[in-house]
Amino acid sequence: MTKKKKSTKPVKLEKWKSTSDKQVAPPPAPLPPDERIGYAIVGLGHLALEEVIPELMACKFSRLAALVSSDEEKMEKVALQYGVKPEACYTYDNYDDLKDNDDVKVIYIILPNDMHKEFTIRGAKAGKHILCEKPMANSAAECRQMIKACKKAGVKLMIAYRIQYQPHNLKLKELIKNEQFGKVKYVEAANGQSSANPEHWRHVGAQAGGGALPDIGIYCLNTTRFLLDAEPTEVFAYKYSTPGDPLFKDTEELISWQMKFKDGIIASCMAHYKVHEVKTLRVHAEHGWMFMDKAFAYAGQQLTTARAEGEMSIQENIGLAETKQFAVEMDHFSQCILNDKESDTPGEEGLQDHIIMEAIYKSAETGKPVKIKY
Amino acid sequence: MTKKKKSTKPVKLEKWKSTSDKQVAPPPAPLPPDERIGYAIVGLGHLALEEVIPELMACKFSRLAALVSSDEEKMEKVALQYGVKPEACYTYDNYDDLKDNDDVKVIYIILPNDMHKEFTIRGAKAGKHILCEKPMANSAAECRQMIKACKKAGVKLMIAYRIQYQPHNLKLKELIKNEQFGKVKYVEAANGQSSANPEHWRHVGAQAGGGALPDIGIYCLNTTRFLLDAEPTEVFAYKYSTPGDPLFKDTEELISWQMKFKDGIIASCMAHYKVHEVKTLRVHAEHGWMFMDKAFAYAGQQLTTARAEGEMSIQENIGLAETKQFAVEMDHFSQCILNDKESDTPGEEGLQDHIIMEAIYKSAETGKPVKIKY
């Protein structure tokens, strides 16, 4: 521990920028590689290969320690590319053997949604902390089982939300909390993209647990709850799937809903699987609005505020250094483990989203507003 | 007539700009002043004095011919400023005498909403064409009476919508009609501003006929109908007024609603009286979105489109010369009169908005979706 503390102290460099320019954070001070928390990555699809594993290479407190996949040929390739030894590669069958691999402290589950519950519970039983992709599962009931299993096993459970760790969203939350523009009055959130491939598990109801709502609509929901630090009391929703479109044979193409919060705040949200990409968030307050473009994207957030000053209207673009979102997320969990703390997005956070998503679906199906009791 | 036609031909000027720069329209060719259509302006509030009368000075087919106000002292000032003779100034009492003023062809009604019906009907009886501010009245029933009265009198009735004559909105309609980005899938529209003064007629239910909905929400509604060239079949709405706020003692502060259109298109709209100014419109289509900032403002429209090209995302800002919106609107009506045609926004257009607004209010009051029959 003494050595570790020493090693993580950032190197102090001489100053060279004046305060007239944006200041830069001190250089990173990663833990020595062998002291970093080892991760087993479960599932080698788009997200794992395009985002998570590459960013794991850039982590300061986390490192790649094992792979789990049902596609052994693919796993062999990936293992070679990232230097994972064959003995640290697991199939779904021998996944439980991770319990004997002390090099692995965290299991990061990046599987189709219907597999989250099983792999979380098996992973917890193997004595590993669990980082599970969102949506947490396919129902609130499954979420409760997962939370219970992790508690029982004495391991931590974190849901892989990114917004709670993303600088522009954190700055936005600060502006709201400080009532920089007075009280919040209304929220608009939209998350849309254009899907293809009806065979993909995202378009198979049994695997995905739904369509646009749990995959991308969850960002509108979760981010609004995070920013307002409040829970909705009622929802009303419409959903739609183009008749005959194979992409939406048993999941929704569009979900469009309103949520009531305290003090008359309404959040108007939409998630769409058949529009050009859009990921926007606008928070309307008494004396100004705050807009974020690419709010839920992996990169490219743009935060703008607007207010009036006499006869002038002022729009401010707030530039913040971007972070590698998945690296930050994993390092957050690693630090929670190093310091034995709860993460900012534990299983309970995932459960709450599922409770509300179930109300949203119920409203869309019954054509009536649905109240949410707490 | 021969002379008039000659006079309106634009002067032809020598070319000096290459096609590498934005082309400019030919110079205006106004009608000779005494051949322009004479307008009586009824009501001398903010809109009349800040926008309408100044822009009337810049019209090509229209001119200021008379004033009508209940505040004679104010009217005297305005008449002096704009060169209106005392004999062309009318009070509400002798308003009907306009029938004897041949210099006036159009009456432009810029009064509190509850006075629209009376002044339209009296104006029609005086044999004048009527240009009436939006919202057309305080109920669909009133609208029907106004339409009937104008038909009976053989005069034209135009509702003073601006969007249908505004270049950026017209361009947007063209993009939608041509399916430039495929089919429209979803619409978001927001119109918010920050009100003050509970004494103002806008905040007195009996005068305004409602709160944020008929005053500013109508833009979300009317523009969506205009752009989609379609009518909603169902609405669901929430409304809210902060308890104890004198501004909203008997009108709504917020109206937040969804409208269902054919082919699964949903329009999500909001109008708010207690947020910093926002006037945005986003039309989501299959292969791109189209966004307009300041969509409903008197000036400053910004039209942006987004699409993908391979690994690039392309955002296009489409710059168009701004027009004086009220001048264009009045000149449109004047040309309709000169050429004996119906305007693009006749009384029936205003009536249709009231039918839908009544459904929106009904939904907000009953807590249930309301279907609209045609």
Next chain:
Amino acid sequence: MTKKKKSTKPVKLEKWKSTSDKQVAPPPAPLPPDERIGYAIVGLGHLALEEVIPELMACKFSRLAALVSSDEEKMEKVALQYGVKPEACYTYDNYDDLKDNDDVKVIYIILPNDMHKEFTIRGAKAGKHILCEKPMANSAAECRQMIKACKKAGVKLMIAYRIQYQPHNLKLKELIKNEQFGKVKYVEAANGQSSANPEHWRHVGAQAGGGALPDIGIYCLNTTRFLLDAEPTEVFAYKYSTPGDPLFKDTEELISWQMKFKDGIIASCMAHYKVHEVKTLRVHAEHGWMFMDKAFAYAGQQLTTARAEGEMSIQENIGLAETKQFAVEMDHFSQCILNDKESDTPGEEGLQDHIIMEAIYKSAETGKPVKIKY
């Protein structure tokens, strides 16, 4: 005079916007039409017909009183369109008869540059105040003669610069003067457009007195002087004309120059006749920069500032209501006449630009820096 003062007091309207939204100026309070200053417009080309005369209709202190043109057929059309009587239409031959027209107080000269001197001197002799388009003339020597003639005749002489009366440029000047971002260190200014038609007088050296420099480069020069409130002490310039291009047979296509100001400030400027339209201005200061897009355009100015705050970079867009630039300019001169004051851009301002433009040309021709003595 008593009546006039009464009439110009703005009407006071009840408040309805909260201070959370941009405040609006009080409604305009124009002088009664017959008390406004009468203008004779000399020259009926693009600028007069597309901008000046239409905006004159919207003036508060100015009105169209006469026309002067060598093209009688065109003048007849324009007179009819704007209600100018035949007896208020003058040719170049009987231009001097304006002295007998008491309805005309100001002559606004919008002619090819080489005619500015003659028409200014003749107009001054006719006892009229002179508003003359920029560039003031074809040489500093001509400017001096014009100033002398106006002084001798006891009439005012204003050069029709727009920047000094344009809200975004005035705001920028205020930011600079207040050292909002510390001291100014560097200025970049570019004014480019794409010309056509070699026959146009702008491309005939004898008429235009130069190419891109006096027509559009003058904005970079004049605006920099205005903003810095300082005069350059040395210039260095390159110029270029594409060999064989008939547009540039005897005038320059490009002028690219640097100007030295006090305290080491350099202004780097360019004017180009063969690029897509660009009208940008960036003022670099110690703690921030200020950028204006469309800085010199007739409309559409966008003012943005940038600064740092700790780890944030902040860009502010400052929205200001646009004005009709030519109307403001004419009303400024009219008010100067009504109140017997000097305008903000008198003949001396035009002369100074010519002195510096002559140094710029000298540098381009000799290939050496040229110092400017004061």
Next chain:
Amino acid sequence: MTKKKKSTKPVKLEKWKSTSDKQVAPPPAPLPPDERIGYAIVGLGHLALEEVIPELMACKFSRLAALVSSDEEKMEKVALQYGVKPEACYTYDNYDDLKDNDDVKVIYIILPNDMHKEFTIRGAKAGKHILCEKPMANSAAECRQMIKACKKAGVKLMIAYRIQYQPHNLKLKELIKNEQFGKVKYVEAANGQSSANPEHWRHVGAQAGGGALPDIGIYCLNTTRFLLDAEPTEVFAYKYSTPGDPLFKDTEELISWQMKFKDGIIASCMAHYKVHEVKTLRVHAEHGWMFMDKAFAYAGQQLTTARAEGEMSIQENIGLAETKQFAVEMDHFSQCILNDKESDTPGEEGLQDHIIMEAIYKSAETGKPVKIKY
């Protein structure tokens, strides 16, 4: 080798995005860690610790193999943080011992400019390929010695320019080459920032070889040459240092220069050490302009083009996925080594910039334009 080829083939994933959204590159396919090219990082200042080493962790063909520093305490910390063994840590004294370390293939020199020559020559003698930060040295003469030494030793020499490998700049070059907006006519480039700390080697002439010009002005110069694929034939420059400012006791605060290229193209450039950060580039062409904000920054490039279409002005923002610039640069060099090719920015590229910078300084010192012979 067979195994390597197999391992670098990217994993093929099932399609899930439609072409209506931006396409994503296939997942990275890094070389197995022990097959990647080993780098020795020489110098552990801001650039090395804040940018280079963190990005080296994310490389696909490169890895950290050794450290070289004169500050052994700092080096020990860094070695621990990044898992470099003590035996792979070198001081300036035993730097030449790298010749015996087969794990190191490339030496990346990130030292004060005056040390580039010595460490390049010593490194080449040690048989290692050299990646040297820009500016290449303190004079063209030094550059020639470095090139000669590397040739003699049979090792590759690459200068660490980033622009040539940065997607937005590459796209811009493509637009120019294809004459998307016709021929280029003019270039504006500005690179400014706000320095502090007179003790920093950047502000010591003997170490930095100059002030704003070689440090940041070089980007304006090098990028313009890269984009135009042409060399300047003449330069004229002003330089300035605020009297008494200790930051600029023997180096320039500002350099402002124009460069003449073929066909009348002028590039107007500036580099400033005492303004708020600005890194802009505007290329003016016949039918449009191309603007890049943050053109030379480590991240955040924004590429915008403008053109006219009839009465519309169109501005296009071209969004491209950002890359880790230092990672791309190192991986480029590693691939050159793996495939025995010359890099896109060899020593000759660095030499050419020094030849031109010497002309710029000469012009600023003599007050005259300086021609550059080839």
